[in-house]
Amino acid sequence: MTAVRVSASPRPANRNWALWPLTFLGFPLGGLPAIALGGVEDVFTALAGGAAAGAVIGAAQWLALRRIVPRLSWMWLPATAAGLALGLAAGSAAVGYTTAGPDLLLQGLLTGVGVGVAQAGVLGRSLGVVPGLVWTVAALALWPLGWAITQAFGVAVENRYAVFGATGAIAYTGLSGLVLWALVRRF
Numbered sequence: 115m116t117a118v119r120v121s122a123s124p125r126p127a128n129r130n131w132a133l134w135p136l137t138f139l140g141f142p143l144g145g146l147p148a149i150a151l152g153g154v155e156d157v158f159t160a161l162a163g164g165a166a167a168g169a170v171i172g173a174a175q176w177l178a179l180r181r182i183v184p185r186l187s188w189m190w191l192p193a194t195a196a197g198l199a200l201g202l203a204a205g206s207a208a209v210g211y212t213t214a215g216p217d218l219l220l221q222g223l224l225t226g227v228g229v230g231v232a233q234a235g236v237l238g239r240s241l242g243v244v245p246g247l248v249w250t251v252a253a254l255a256l257w258p259l260g261w262a263i264t265q266a267f268g269v270a271v272e273n274r275y276a277v278f279g280a281t282g283a284i285a286y287t288g289l290s291g292l293v294l295w296a297l298v299r300r301f
Contacts, residue, residue: 129298133178134291140174141167141260141283145275153274155211160203163276168198168229171277182298186240193232201228201257202276213271219258222278226257237297245297252293260286 147170148154148163172194180186205224209217230253238246260282265271269279278286 130181131291131295133181134294135287137171137174137178138280138283138287140171141277141286142280143174144168144170145277145279148276154202154206154276155274157203157207160206160276161199164199164202164225165195167276168195171198179294182294183237183240187236190233190236193236194229197229197232198225198277199228200232201225204228206274211274213274215262215265218261218265218271222258222261223254226253226255229253229257241297241301245301248297249293252290256286256289259289 144167147166151159151163151166154160154163169191172191175194176186176188176190179190180188202221202225204227205221208224209221213221227250230250233253234246234250237249257278260278261271262282263285264278264282267279267281269275269281277283
């Protein structure tokens, strides 16, 4: 006779987190079409570069997250593209398209607002309003941090990239993964 285990928890017992670390690749890969458009020098290049990078980043994240967050909508992808486009356009315009240390951090903060709010709307539908708000706050902190780490590692940020480099992306991915892990466990 074969025994059948029944979980008392309504949540799946096993979440596949193995793909989340690979989402960091979305940043450098997403940056490629943005680089092809030229540096972020005006509102058009900010919107176009942000949308292109955001679509790739959003796709990479959604492919991993759909295995972790039940019922996570595919809308994560266009939300990320729109959030990055609008956040980058607002952030880069606010600092006059410069990349000096404080300007880059402000640009990152405003980009984080765009991405965080857009993604929180999708995440909130699956996990609830509180996780969506927590995710927004995390994005506010992690986008400037990604830029600070990229700059600290000597990447030529004066080229006005749409997204931070691989070193910033690794930090962003690791820390955002911890936030997501805590949210999924709690909610």
